[in-house]
Amino acid sequence: MQPEGGAGDWRCVSCGAAESLSRVLAWDADLRGKLAAASEGGATAEVEAVLESALRRCHPNHAVALQARLRLGQLAPPRP
Numbered sequence: 001m002q003p004e005g006g007a008g009d010w011r012c013v014s015c016g017a018a019e020s021l022s023r024v025l026a027w028d029a030d031l032r033g034k035l036a037a038a039s040e041g042g043a044t045a046e047v048e049a050v051l052e053s054a055l056r057r058c059h060p061n062h063a064v065a066l067q068a069r070l071r072l073g074q075l076a077p078p079r080p
Contacts, residue, residue: 027057031064039071047071 009018019027031054038046051068058065 028064035064035068035071042075044072044075047075 009020010024011018031050034053035047035050038050047068051065051072054062054065054068
C-alpha cells in the first residue's frame with residue numbers, strides 16, 4: 001500500500017483497497033508489539049502467527065516480516 005498525496009489514505013496498488021493512515025499506523029504498532037511479545041517468550045508458533053498476519057496485509061519485505069523471519073531463524077534448533 002502507498003499513501004495517496006502523502007498524508008491521506010493508503011491505497012493498495014493491487015486491489016485498490018484504501019485504509020486511513022491512522023489505521024495503518026495502529027496496525028503496524030500492534031503487529032510490532034505482538035512480535036516483541038512473541039520474541040521474548042521464545043514461542044515459535046507465536047512468531048509464525050505474527051509473520052502470517054503480516055504477510056496477509058503487507059509486502060514480504062516489510063520490516064516486521066523480515067524481523068519475524070530472523071527471529072524464527074534464531075529460535076530454530078541448531079543443525080548438527
